[in-house]
Amino acid sequence: xxxxxxxxxxxxxxxxxxxxxxxxxxxxxxxxxxxxxxxxxxxxxxxxxxxxxxxxxxxxxxxxxxxxxxxxxxxxxxxxxxxxxxxxxxxxxxxxxxxxxxxxxxxxxxxxxxxxxxxxxxxxxxxxxxxxxxxxxxxxxxxxxxxxxxxxxxxxxxxxxxxxxxxxxxxxxxxxxxxxxxxx
Amino acid sequence: xxxxxxxxxxxxxxxxxxxxxxxxxxxxxxxxxxxxxxxxxxxxxxxxxxxxxxxxxxxxxxxxxxxxxxxxxxxxxxxxxxxxxxxxxxxxxxxxxxxxxxxxxxxxxxxxxxxxxxxxxxxxxxxxxxxxxxxxxxxxxxxxxxxxxxxxxxxxxxxxxxxxxxxxxxxxxxxxxxxxxxxx
Numbered sequence: 001x002x003x004x005x006x007x008x009x010x011x012x013x014x015x016x017x018x019x020x021x022x023x024x025x026x027x028x029x030x031x032x033x034x035x036x037x038x039x040x041x042x043x044x045x046x047x048x049x050x051x052x053x054x055x056x057x058x059x060x061x062x063x064x065x066x067x068x069x070x071x072x073x074x075x076x077x078x079x080x081x082x083x084x085x086x087x088x089x090x091x092x093x094x095x096x097x098x099x100x101x102x103x104x105x106x107x108x109x110x111x112x113x114x115x116x117x118x119x120x121x122x123x124x125x126x127x128x129x130x131x132x133x134x135x136x137x138x139x140x141x142x143x144x145x146x147x148x149x150x151x152x153x154x155x156x157x158x159x160x161x162x163x164x165x166x167x168x169x170x171x172x173x174x175x176x177x178x179x180x181x182x183x184x
Numbered sequence: 185x186x187x188x189x190x191x192x193x194x195x196x197x198x199x200x201x202x203x204x205x206x207x208x209x210x211x212x213x214x215x216x217x218x219x220x221x222x223x224x225x226x227x228x229x230x231x232x233x234x235x236x237x238x239x240x241x242x243x244x245x246x247x248x249x250x251x252x253x254x255x256x257x258x259x260x261x262x263x264x265x266x267x268x269x270x271x272x273x274x275x276x277x278x279x280x281x282x283x284x285x286x287x288x289x290x291x292x293x294x295x296x297x298x299x300x301x302x303x304x305x306x307x308x309x310x311x312x313x314x315x316x317x318x319x320x321x322x323x324x325x326x327x328x329x330x331x332x333x334x335x336x337x338x339x340x341x342x343x344x345x346x347x348x349x350x351x352x353x354x355x356x357x358x359x360x361x362x363x364x365x366x367x368x
Contacts, residue, residue: 002321039321040224056319061245064287103248106286135240135319137186137223 002040003057003131005088005143006033008050013086013180023092023174026051032088032180040136053090055131055143062109067116076124083127083147084182087156090140092174098134108167115168122159125152140174186224187241187315189272189327190217192234197270197364207276207358210235216272216364224320237274239315239327246293251300260308267311267331268366271340274324276358282318292351299352306343309336324358 007015007026011033018028029050040054060068076083097105109115119128127147134141148156160177163169191199191210195217202212213234224238244252260267281289293299303312311331318325332340344361347353 056321058319059282060285062286065285068285098243101244101249101252102246102286102290132319135242135316137240 001056002037002054002136003143004035004037005053005055006035006050007031007052008033012182014183015178016181017177017179019177021175021177022172023176026176031183032178053133053140053143054136054138055133056136057129058132061132062106063116067110070120071116071123074120074123076127078127078129078145078147080127080147080149082149085148085150085153085156086180086182087144087146087160088178088180089144089146089160090174090176091142091144091172092140093142093171094173097171108171115163115166118162118166119159122155125149125155126159185240186221186238186320187327188219188221189237189239190219190234191215191236192217196366198367199362200365201361201363203361205359205361206356210360215367216362237317237324237327238320238322239317240320241313242316245316246290247300251294254304255300255307258304258307260311262311262313262329262331264311264331264333266333269332269334269337269340270364270366271328271330271344272362272364273328273330273344274358274360275326275328275356276324277326277355278357281355292355299347299350302346302350303343306339309333309339310343 007029009030011031013032013034015028015030015032018026020026027050037054063071100108110117125148129145131143131145132141133143146156146159191213193214195215197216197218199212199214199216202210204210211234221238247255284292294301309332313329315327315329316325317327330340330343
């Protein structure tokens with residue numbers, strides 16, 4: 001199942017901020033729609049005033065069993081009624097990252113970045129979902145998605161700040177930061 | 185870049201055997217064509233007498249640095265003039281496999297199955313390429329591709345037999361075994 005994020009003039013999420021953090025920007029949009037699709041054949045492509053990004057909520061790549069149990073016990077699902085704030089942060093990593101082997105990526109990911117351990121303290125307030133898209137021929141490698149209540153907005157800023165200081169994030173070559181508000 | 189295997193009435197590879205090893209078969213075809221595509225939009229779908237399987241030659245998932253060096257030093261590329269035999273073995277793994285965490289899959293993959301170490305002795309005679317397709321919404325999770333000279337056919341049978349006896353292969357729920365001969 002593919003998840004398609006469509007930026008344009010319509011959608012359940014209103015874009016409150018669209019900031020290119022590194023690399024090329026995307027055309028500014030006012031709204032974001034999210035759709036599920038079983039295949040990508042003949043999907044509507046981007047226009048001048050809109051774009052779409054597609055990803056797959058795939059199996060876990062780095063998490064180990066004890067971490068999966070901890071995450072599973074604490075994390076919240078998407079679509080909570082009070083979670084009217086969201087963020088979409090598409091990222092692309094460098095060729096150097098993808099040339100690394102699994103053990104090397106895992107070491108940067110957890111041993112150096114404490115990515116998973118660091119994330120636990122934001123649960124269950126910040127719900128998150130990672131979509132993979134590198135193998136889909138997409139412009140980004142990952143679409144990271146977060147949902148939270150307005151009262152947790154400061155906590156979310158802490159999370160994003162912490163992620164950007166990790167060793168893993170040094171490999172990010174393109175990043176756009178969208179903040180969104182549920183508008184209907 | 186996507187690699188598309190088209191089974192049908194035309195192609196540079198003649199199908200010499202098409203055996204469903206486990207799970208559902210595919211319609212029998214006489215030839216196999218291989219194409220490269222930069223996107224999947226509006227690709228021609230399968231018909232009654234043909235089908236297509238798409239995969240991505242992605243980054244390595246389990247191989248560690250010392251193994252990557254060993255493999256890189258010994259493996260041969262695809263398309264050698266004498267390698268007129270080929271095999272395409274699409275496989276699907278069970279939900280149980282995909283519920284495993286990375287460390288558990290890696291343990292089965294190498295510690296129990298000796299998949300990488302076992303492969304080294306078939307290099308460089310058997311050239312191989314793994315295509316990932318689980319995240320593409322394809323019917324299979326992987327398309328494994330092998331090329332070898334007719335004089336190495338027995339060696340290839342040893343390799344396939346060894347793979348099927350591994351702990352990893354117990355998770356394979358669907359498998360079709362195609363053998364091919366270059367015909368032009």
